[in-house]
Amino acid sequence: MVDFSNQPxxxxxxxxxxxxxxxxxxxxIGKVPTELNGAFVRLGGDWLYPPKFEDDSPFSxxxxxxxxxxxxxxxxxxxxxxxxxxxxxxxxxxxQLFGKYRNPFTDDPSVKGLDRSxxxxxxxAFAGKLFTLKEDSLPYEIxxxxxETVGPYNFHGKYxxxxxxxxxxxxPVTGEMICxxxxxxxxxxxxxFLYTINKKGEVTRELRFKVPxxxxxxxxxxxxxYVIIPIFGFVSSMERLKEGKVHWGWDDTKPAxxxxxxxxxxxxxxxxxxxxxxxxxHTLNAREEGNKVIFEAPIYDSNPFPFFPPxxxxxxxxxxxKAYIRRQTFNMNSKDDGFTEEKxxxxxxxxxGRVDDRYLTMPYRYAFTxxxxxQRPFDEWKAGNLGGRVNNCYGRxxxxxxxxxxxxxxxxxSLQEVCFVPRKNGAEGEGYVMGxxxxxxxxxxxxxxxxAQRLEEGHVAxxxxxxxxTAQVHGRWFDESELPxx
Amino acid sequence: xxxRASPEAAQVLTRRAFARMVAxxxxxxxxxxxxxxxxxxxxxxxxxxxxxxxxxPYLDRSGTAIPYYPPAGARSAxxxxxxxxxxxxxxxxxx
Numbered sequence: 001m002v003d004f005s006n007q008p009x010x011x012x013x014x015x016x017x018x019x020x021x022x023x024x025x026x027x028x029i030g031k032v033p034t035e036l037n038g039a040f041v042r043l044g045g046d047w048l049y050p051p052k053f054e055d056d057s058p059f060s061x062x063x064x065x066x067x068x069x070x071x072x073x074x075x076x077x078x079x080x081x082x083x084x085x086x087x088x089x090x091x092x093x094x095x096q097l098f099g100k101y102r103n104p105f106t107d108d109p110s111v112k113g114l115d116r117s118x119x120x121x122x123x124x125a126f127a128g129k130l131f132t133l134k135e136d137s138l139p140y141e142i143x144x145x146x147x148e149t150v151g152p153y154n155f156h157g158k159y160x161x162x163x164x165x166x167x168x169x170x171x172p173v174t175g176e177m178i179c180x181x182x183x184x185x186x187x188x189x190x191x192x193f194l195y196t197i198n199k200k201g202e203v204t205r206e207l208r209f210k211v212p213x214x215x216x217x218x219x220x221x222x223x224x225x226y227v228i229i230p231i232f233g234f235v236s237s238m239e240r241l242k243e244g245k246v247h248w249g250w251d252d253t254k255p256a257x258x259x260x261x262x263x264x265x266x267x268x269x270x271x272x273x274x275x276x277x278x279x280x281x282h283t284l285n286a287r288e289e290g291n292k293v294i295f296e297a298p299i300y301d302s303n304p305f306p307f308f309p310p311x312x313x314x315x316x317x318x319x320x321x322k323a324y325i326r327r328q329t330f331n332m333n334s335k336d337d338g339f340t341e342e343k344x345x346x347x348x349x350x351x352x353g354r355v356d357d358r359y360l361t362m363p364y365r366y367a368f369t370x371x372x373x374x375q376r377p378f379d380e381w382k383a384g385n386l387g388g389r390v391n392n393c394y395g396r397x398x399x400x401x402x403x404x405x406x407x408x409x410x411x412x413x414s415l416q417e418v419c420f421v422p423r424k425n426g427a428e429g430e431g432y433v434m435g436x437x438x439x440x441x442x443x444x445x446x447x448x449x450x451x452a453q454r455l456e457e458g459h460v461a462x463x464x465x466x467x468x469x470t471a472q473v474h475g476r477w478f479d480e481s482e483l484p485x486x
Numbered sequence: 487x488x489x490r491a492s493p494e495a496a497q498v499l500t501r502r503a504f505a506r507m508v509a510x511x512x513x514x515x516x517x518x519x520x521x522x523x524x525x526x527x528x529x530x531x532x533x534x535x536x537x538x539x540x541x542x543p544y545l546d547r548s549g550t551a552i553p554y555y556p557p558a559g560a561r562s563a564x565x566x567x568x569x570x571x572x573x574x575x576x577x578x579x580x581x
Contacts, residue, residue, distance in 0.1 A: 306575050384563035
């Protein structure tokens, strides 16, 4: 029996959906630009069965991939579970067999040794294949036309880490993918394996090194010559797991540490810099200026995730769970391990920011991310009272001038991660912003498409789903040239 | 089964108007003869529940003590109003 009635937060718009779907020729408000040919692919999670533990992380939700396929102004939708061994075991047992986030000690004994990944974080198109990514396991290959799960992928046996990041970076100049796995040799190991994979999907370089302490290494940035790897206060240990806790706890005494790794260097060439306690979960971009490495990201003041609680027993502090677009500058000629930090915008924003990916590693001007504007109206009569917890705008942040342009989604909507879709052969920032909106009045999801240079003018088109889409972590646009679409 | 107020009544009854009616009704009940309150027209396990949707009251006289929940498709974020920031973000960090 599946019973979600005692899950206090899985109600209303946020109740599990649990179905797979195809919608052909989706309803559209406005006009879908015919120059958009490819797919917007979303990856996130939904609970197939209720979690075993009330204090588990939402990052344990079963992976669900869904795709808006754009072709000549027509959009089709498809949604499928990522059918991992975990999904199949739960289906066979008709219940949740797996315990807390990245803690196999809390699992049902019947699934000991089984791949417990849920593949719910980021979609990736690389070397002509579509993948789902989850940082605790290998990528899973997905059929880009049916969205059926093919299985785990290790790049012809040459990728040796047991884990693969949810945020590889593709160098727009060389076409290479810089990727890595942490806890690379197994649970609680302090190994990081860093890889370069060429555009054919062949591993061309592996660098193995150790981090100062086992911590979340969720995202990186790259420059022409360096890889920037932030780690911060999330800590873990085998003792912690044996005590039945979720993988991560927050240690406020840990400094934010940033490794600057030469892309062609050895482990001995890595420089570790230290700064005040921060949480750099996601990044924007990085570049080099002379002997300096400039890194920008929406960085939290402290722990953003209450489900990874402070290890000292103190309460999670929501006032510190705010992200601001910051710049950190690392002087590669310096003799000490300090770095400088600036807050580029005073407003707090979603940490799921994006840039024009054609400008990764290079000087760039625009960053895009969602934010909540409390000056905008929110119709509680129609949508319900969400307590102000809405991201109702997408912003284009001009890093050169400090100005911001804004798209407002509507007074019953909240926006998920923004995606920037460049116009072919267009200048930086020329193209569309795209992202999913939750419409709390109509109980449905809408894919927003807006002109990135005219955000104030509102949407160009909204693709309407006649139901709620599953929760998203990350969404990516893949041009039709990137994958073998039918 | 819940019993809704008639559509006609719902069109004229607002939450505020209903609150005034309840106050008046409460006074009437306080002075009513005991046998009227135990009328056979009411369920034997009488726990009437008043709930609201779109600012309209619904009176459940079934005795099951189950409040009326609004249908899917409207005010679908309302349940989150009672959640603290921590409770909300425990489940929906990227909502």
